[in-house]
Amino acid sequence: MTYCLGIITRAGLVIASDSRTNAGVDYISTYQKLFDFSVPGERVLILCSSGNLSITQGIITILEKDIQGNEANNLHNIPTMYEVARYIGSKLREIQNEDRPWLEKDRIDFSCSLLLGGQIKGQPPELYLIYSQGNCIHATRDTTFLQIGETKYGKPILDRTLTFETDLAAAAKCALLSIDSTMKSNISVGPPIDLIMYQTDSFVIKHQLRLALGDPYLAKIRKLWENSVKEAFDRMPDIEWQYKRESDENILID
């Protein structure tokens, strides 16, 4: 499994991913799922992938090849974020076209999805989710985050804390805690954690972090958050139990 998320706020972007891959529970590996295709000073492009590894690796390989071959369309010259998302979707479709019939025959899950976050000079930052079918959606002021992979465990903290006005450092902290909650509840999501924070109009990634398995900072954050949640939980008042009707007699409880 995988968990990647992207957040867009007034101040910029946060992109994060885990690095665990599994083929069944008995074959667990580590693969980076966050890729930086930026051209510092000109454009920032961060890609995260989830789903069938052979297909997502294939997509990344083609994206790199097109840059190296200086193709008419590549990640370094496509003029808008929307067109970049559509271009990545078209590469995804190319590989799906070739491999899907073979995977389908053996009932192998061929689905995958990608997150694309970034900014091209002269345009605002944008955050896209590219679906397994190659189509895409983008995050908006109302829905400031997009997730792929194992999305549910880490969603409550995002729902409770994020808005478009959240400051960027808080958004990054929230992303890390969202991944931590997911790792806690699903062992198929795991370190290294890749985290990037990008400030609007800087056109360079100044904040980047990779937290490996056993990293003391990751352990510290996890412990701190666990204690904070426990304290918050302890401070919550006990339930106010009400009347309970039992048989024909009303018993007042507590």
Next chain:
Amino acid sequence: MTYCLGIITRAGLVIASDSRTNAGVDYISTYQKLFDFSVPGERVLILCSSGNLSITQGIITILEKDIQGNEANNLHNIPTMYEVARYIGSKLREIQNEDRPWLEKDRIDFSCSLLLGGQIKGQPPELYLIYSQGNCIHATRDTTFLQIGETKYGKPILDRTLTFETDLAAAAKCALLSIDSTMKSNISVGPPIDLIMYQTDSFVIKHQLRLALGDPYLAKIRKLWENSVKEAFDRMPDIEWQYKRESDENILID
């Protein structure tokens, strides 16, 4: 969708469920999913259901009919919790046998699952999950909670706070917050919330709560928890960004 959970601790049991049912997003209804089959003073039996509503309603109807008909095997005379779980599983199989081919033909999801918590005099309390196939597992000291339905959003809070030694009032509070997190992230889980707290060896349910849509207590708990989580979040230190290697030059960040 549905979300039900059961918790077993040294002190007793907590069982909770939502009451929202949907057939697609355009047909949302309210159905109670928590059923009390207790015989006060003798046995406490609480059942929660999730999945295909026609099948789970059918199971409940048969269970009631067997009690009313004073059948050789019914919920009021079966001697152990394990046998009760197996008996419920056999009723589930009866209905699946009859309906499944018809549902399968039209690709209608016929799966369902049940939680069974309770205590029969002379035996310890137990908590079972009965699968759609009629087989079952029970919670243990190592795994003190079982969930059915939309289980993921509400799992992190359980993972972070529950152990077999958690006191019963805290376990009940935890169950309510777990349901609240689920309702916050998935609108197909919703009130009324049914919540039961049972103290070992009391053989009567003294603590029971039904929180309807718009209930001010539910709104208060939600607001309190939201504020507590936000405060916990605010108290967390910002991320300590490290060196980032960029091209060939090392830049110290912050």
